[in-house]
Amino acid sequence: MSVNAFINAAVFGQAAPHTRRVTSLDQQMLAMLLSQAARISTHLSAAPTGNPLTQAAVLQCRDDLAVIRSVVMHVLRREP
Numbered sequence: 001m002s003v004n005a006f007i008n009a010a011v012f013g014q015a016a017p018h019t020r021r022v023t024s025l026d027q028q029m030l031a032m033l034l035s036q037a038a039r040i041s042t043h044l045s046a047a048p049t050g051n052p053l054t055q056a057a058v059l060q061c062r063d064d065l066a067v068i069r070s071v072v073m074h075v076l077r078r079e080p
Contacts, residue, residue, distance in 0.1 A: 022075060034072050037065045 044062055049055035
């Protein structure tokens with residue numbers, strides 16, 4: 001165990017989370033993921049929802065896309 005790991009364990013009671021910088025390629029990929037999620041959400045809002053099961057599935061998909069968007073924004077250190 002390194003000295004730094006020992007201090008983190010002693011002070012925080014657990015290992016500190018490792019963070020790494022987001023590379024420009026990661027930023028590009030995350031931005032693309034963000035734009036694709038927005039596009040999918042737009043298409044879902046235009047989907048026919050006459051059937052209650054279809055409506056529930058569309059709402060669940062939009063909720064899932066909102067979670068993806070939130071996580072990507074957090075990784076990019078942006079406000080939603």
